[in-house]
Amino acid sequence: MTAPLLEATGLGKSYGTLVALKPSDLRLNRGEVRALIGSNGAGKSTLIKCLTGAVTPSGGSVLLEGKPLPLGQPGAIIRSGVSCIYQHSNLAPMMSVMDNISMGRQPTRFGFVDRKTQRTQVQDLLARYGIDLDPDALVGTLPTVKQKEVEIAKALAQDAKVLLMDEPTGWLAVSDVRRLHETVRLLAAKGVGIIYISHMLDEIFAVCDSLTILRDGEVVTERAVDRISRTEVVAAMVGERLARESLAAADSGRKATGSGEVRLSVRGLGRRGVFRDISFDLHAGEILCITGLIGSKRTEMIHALFGSAPHDAGEVLLNGKRLVPRSPAWGMANGIGLVPEDRQHEGLMLGMPIRDNLVMTTLRRFHRFGVLRPRGIDRSVSSLIAALNVQPPRPAQLVGRLSGGNQQKVLIGKWLARDPSVLILDEPTVGVDVGAKAEIYALLRAARDRGMAVLVVSSDLEEVTTLADRIGVMNRGRLLSLRPAAGITRPELVAEIGADA
Amino acid sequence: MTGLMTRAAPHALTLCVIAFVMILAVLEPAFLSGSNLIGILRAVSLVGIMALGMTFVIMTGGIDLSVGPVSAIAGLVAYFALVAGHGLVAALLAGAGLGLLIGIANGLLVASLGLPAIIVTLGTLSIVRGSALLLGGPDLHGIRDQAAYSFIGSGAIYGIPVPVVIFLVLAAMAWLLQSRTPFGTLVAAVGDNERAAWLSGLNVTAIKAATYGLCGLLAAIAGMIQSSQVHTASATYGKFGTELDVIAAVVLGGTQLSGGAGSVARTLLGVLFLGLLNNGMNILNLSIDIQLIAKGAIIALALSLAARRTG
């Protein structure tokens, strides 16, 4: 066996007495795509941070092509050939693709940037890896998937031999995910070693060669993907018991039209150039999932229902009464709640404590003559934290310091606290680990069983098939189909989602 | 050492205040005399009142540079109302109302049109100053024989100057507003994440306009107190630099210019710190050059200590 491309030995990190990562080994070969998975808190992000230099490991060493990696120095690590593509954008939006790709390393002649050489270099690079980008386009004007490609190209321009990809498909559409996967395979074929971090098992089985599973700060499984089953993966990640429970819950009774009472009725809803002819009924006590590609205008449609985006045709009836959505405040006053997709930018106040975030939507219940009643707030917050199982369960904890899963729980919790009659959720489990996912599903099912009408927009087919009582498919701004979830198979869904309408 | 620094950091300002008081008390025992301490409060009362409003504006991620001219025009309007014989209450309401209106106009420009606050309020600074000068000219308008109005600035209740009493009452109200009412939380929410606040059903435009309105109102109150204190109304009062003093007090108190969480209580500490600094250097009869250099250095130092907390 040849020497591995990257070899980490005994890499560990502890903060005082708290061990975030027990001494672990990781080997990555040239051209290998290695999945790195585990629940939040499993030590995954600590391992990545050790490799990018964001944290200095307490022990162990990493060899890249036999040479030691300068641990704890992000800049030096990048220069030695280990790059990371983060979930959030790492680009300068007002600069061109070309300048972003060669950021900080434009070729110069007599001290001036040599545009011609820079252009040639960038074009060569893009051609070599088969990435199709306009070097002069402003990055801020590109769609998300293209921006991810710019980031990949940028990493490659820095002669990356190892690419860490942290949930690269988080907010990508299905077709874009496929496109990105092709790029990943192409890179692997060129000998780049890739560490691919994702919560989506579908993706892992589609694109990775091997996987490493972490739990409780240590590596529990390391195997080639064709020698492990999904159930085994889930079991390894969350432990046997939780895995069984979540499977059981998925198969528990589906109620196709809930209690039968129509709560929200949408008739011919449309917005010029965006979506049209959207008609459906949402019943009390059901979970309706709407899936489709990103760009199929699901998000715009639900925002129109909530009042945070306009519509110009059709009507919305709530409990048979006609409504004209105007603003989020209006939507809330009528008992509608919306959990937005991007929790960091649209959902939460990251610099504020859990307590303030959880009462954000219900604040006006907690004051007497304009003065807040702290005791009432505290009672409500602690019961919510308990119900949501937020970790750590401290109301004063800043939300920005929570893991993705716990942030998402707080976000959903702040809407559940209002007990809306209609709750709309946009991609409720993006970037959330399997354990937290199961908990969120349980919360949603409990809400449904209390009689809430739940509308979920999701691109995660596993989620859709697990959670939904009914499934709708949107494509290019139209609702293609709507039927009971029981009996729909995943291949059928895939075919419908991608159909050329 | 580093650990100690990190732990001390949140209290950097408090520690600075204590250290400063101790040093001054040794250098000049008169510093701790009751009359001097009241003098400090009296000196900071106007900047302090403006800083209360500015805290809310800065919590939303905004800034208000126009407080100086707003205070001037409010004093002027109150003066004209008094002279026209409309009575004390009407005069005060006129001045306060104008400040409130200018503030709300600022807020609407910032919030509903999405313009950068620093430029908008720089614009209104110019507009309000020009308007004040058109209204009152460069003259000093002496306020005479208005005992009730003069009492606001020059009177005393149980030996405590009325401006100090007003300042403390307003401070208590602002503190309640910020920490004990929904408004405080909402303002912080808007400053932390505006889009999320909107999607949570908050009326972002109204909240922002309210903070600027409050800031304008408090600037107007400060302006009227000043005109009463000096028995004069003039369009040239609240001159350039007032707004920077006010902002410095708020930021010293730990409210970030980028918005989000903030605290009226800590702003008060910032106000007090600046007041101590000015008073201490005056009482030691330091020359203006040393005063300015020391002031700059101490502000930079105190804040850089506090910055380690977030570090």
Next chain:
Amino acid sequence: MAHHDDDQPMTGRRAVLKALTLAPAAAAGASAGMFGSIDVKTGRPIMTRAAAQDGERVKMAFIQWMPHTVPNAWSQGIAEVLGTQNVIDYELLDGQGKVEVQVSLMDTLINDGTSVIFLQPIDSVALAPSIAKAKREGIAVITLNIDATEPHAAHVEMNHYYGAMEIARVMGEKMGGAGKVAILNAPPGIIIRDQRTNGFVEGMAKHHPGIEIVADQVADWDRKKAQDVLNTILAATPDLGGVYGVNDSMALGAVDVAKEKGLLGKMVIFGNDGEKDALASIEASELTGTQYTDVFQQGRFAAAAATVLATGLVSADAFGQQGRVLMPYLIATADNVGQIQPNQRW
């Protein structure tokens, strides 16, 4: 009680009245002496622009230091005289307290065909190049209060240095030649501040060496700031015997404090300028005194000179040097303040 030595300022009723009756004569005389200016390099006399252009409207402008009572009163005095001539357009421009703004305004006025520029320079040297430029264009410049190092048509000055010295003398006498004094000062950056401070400090040293200046603190020309600063100074020096405010606003701030603390009458407080509020305060036995100058009259002098210059009746050859009027002043105290007539109060 009144001194009549030549080197003493006119004090007492007669002197004031004399100064006032002199005014028209002084104006005419001054304007005659200040008609044109001499180009320093060539020695060639130059005519003012307006003199050459008969029958047209004549433009005059006043560039002030910043909006303030003194330049405002000047402007009123100027406008009063110029208003009698209906061919003159007069405007007031604001230097915003910045030399560079004044220089830019000078440039604009020069280009704009102005005949006479009244200027209250912030600095003697900084405005000199602009004045030279104006002269090259045949524009007469009349400076108010602060002279420029470049010779120009005329200078009408409030007597800062000697006035402040005189204040020191009178103040010392009122204090009985002993005690502690504080100065409420302006920040550096304008020359009158330096002249007044130096005059006062040197006057004290000369006339009353027994008086100690214990504090010299900046109160930004501002009454409110002066109150706070004096409060602080009093904490450290409770036995303060006198306060000198470099302008009246600051002195009135000191009066406010004295009133509040019941020190009225125990503390000698002097201001400078002589604006109407200060005079009223003296009459109410609050402020001890101030240096009063009839600023309206100062403006009238300047305007009278300008009118003669603009009509161009006198040949510039007649005079070899810049006209200069040092305004008579009065150290106004409770004894003599009543002599200042209501229409002389600004």
Next chain:
Amino acid sequence: MPSLSSRLTLPVFFLAVLAIFCLIAPNFASAGNFENLMAGYAFIGILAIGQSFPILLRGIDLSVGAILALVGMCIFDLSLMFGVPGWAILPLALLVGTLAGVVNGLMVTVLRLSPFIATLASLAAYRGLVYAISGRQLVPELSTKPITDRWITGFETYFDLTRVLGLKGVVKLPWVPLSFLILLGTLLVFHVLLAHTRFGRDLYAIGGNPEAARLAGIKVGRLTVAAYAISGLCAAIAAILLVARLTTSTEGLGEGIELTAIAAAVIGGFSLTGGTGRLLGSVIGTFLLGIVLIGLTQMGISPFVQQILTGLILLVAVGNDRLQTLRADRQRARALGEVPA
């Protein structure tokens, strides 16, 4: 690059305002007036260029006025108190300004102060330093003595370009002040630096996304210090020009001028959120403010009304900028088939 139309908005607006004043303000369209404009606003243009750098990095420099005064007072002292020859003073003056900028930069990077506060503190401290070293206070006689050193006063020179171009008698063009040529030179040098060197690209990268820039191996701290140093350097150049124009310096020099410089840069297209803007815009922004003030003065508009109009223009300028951004966003969204919620 932003679209052509958005890049042309400011110049077109500028020319329109210029044309209007030429038509309605008496004596505005004269050679002498343009001379005044160039001479009176060149140094502010240089300050605006300097100010653009911190703003590009999401910062701000409130201390430029105080640095201007500090450098001015150094020139004053060196020339009048110590009799140092002008050729030796000039490099020292540039050094003082740059160092003052470096201190600002270090406060932002090392002490991690917000730029607003760091430069607010240094504004006070530098002004205090000016008072402390003021030759006018130390040797009062000097306050009426002009600086006569040709090396310094020589900056206040005008060139008759009409004659140079051989157009004498054909058209009457304004004489061009040396200070304006220096402004053009400064603009050219810093424009090339910003647009065509790695240094400049790195600055845009930091302004656009500091974290990304850091990970790309860009020395963010060092470049931030450099940006504030450039601001200080520009303040020093402006100080030299201003001292040459005034033949002296005062303690109050440049008070409040930072707000003019910031306004000029923002009108010129430097967004306070960083990462975008062009230096030519800052210079055009400066002269836009200049022609408005001079034009209004010539029309005999009261200075009080002028203040109101200046404020309104500022609001219109940012409003227009905002409108452009919104329009661009909408176009982009349409191009991508996404309409922002």
